[in-house]
Amino acid sequence: ILEEEEEAAEEEKAAEEASKETVDARETILKIQQAQEEIRDLNEEERALFAPFIQTKGARRRFMKALDLISLAAYTGNVIVTGDADSDTIKLAKNIMKDIQMTDANFSGVIAKVSGSSLNSKSIEGTISKLNNGGLIIEKASGMNSQAVMKLLKALNQEKTGIVVILEDSKKAMKRMLAAYPSMNTFFNARIEVEQLNNDALAAYGRQYAAHLEYSIDDLGMLALQTL
DSSP states (O other), X not given: OHHHHHHHHHHHHHHHHHHHHHHHHHHHHHHHXXXXXXXXXXXXXXXXXXXXXXXXXXXXXXXXXXXXXXXXXXXXXXXXEXXXXXXXXXXXXXXXXXXXXXXXXXXXXXXXXXXXXXXXXXXXXHHHHHTTTEEEEEETGGGOOHHHHHHHHHHHOOTTOBEEEEEEEOHHHHHHHHHHOTTHHHHOOEEEEOOOOOHHHHXXXXXXXXXXXXXXXXXXXXXXXXXX
């Protein structure tokens, strides 16, 4: 009987330890997940450049993740910026280039902007070579024909070349383009979408902006802001 009681006690102790290990493992996994979800805040320079485009926490998380992927290595770290016609995506693309210039000492600061359709009749390789360690913004990128796309990818597929290329267009147009040329995904792995906000989200951003300037908006003011 005594041996049976000792065995039962040992089994109970083992079960408790196993349960504790399971709880500890779950807590560790949760802490890792929380750490992965944490995002750094915008510094003053980044806030001046990007705050109008990323008013929600989710948008900021996605934006900062994309920003950290950008690289001068031509074969990866290039950017796709999408948004509606009135979302000023070209200004965002220019601001991204300004941020790279401030944060990457290897960036030359030489930047060119062209339309996708104009690249159909240009020497893309020559354009890329002139912008070594600089940046290229391609507006309405879906205007490129298949030959221009293939030439662009070939020019970027060089270890010796340093450049950041930003493709700008609507979300629908870029979706069609990526479906037609899936190999572009490897080169353009940083994706930024400028979201259209509803009235509540815009008003909430107004309150956050006021708080950043050390002001506050009371409930009556928020009602007036939402009405406007």
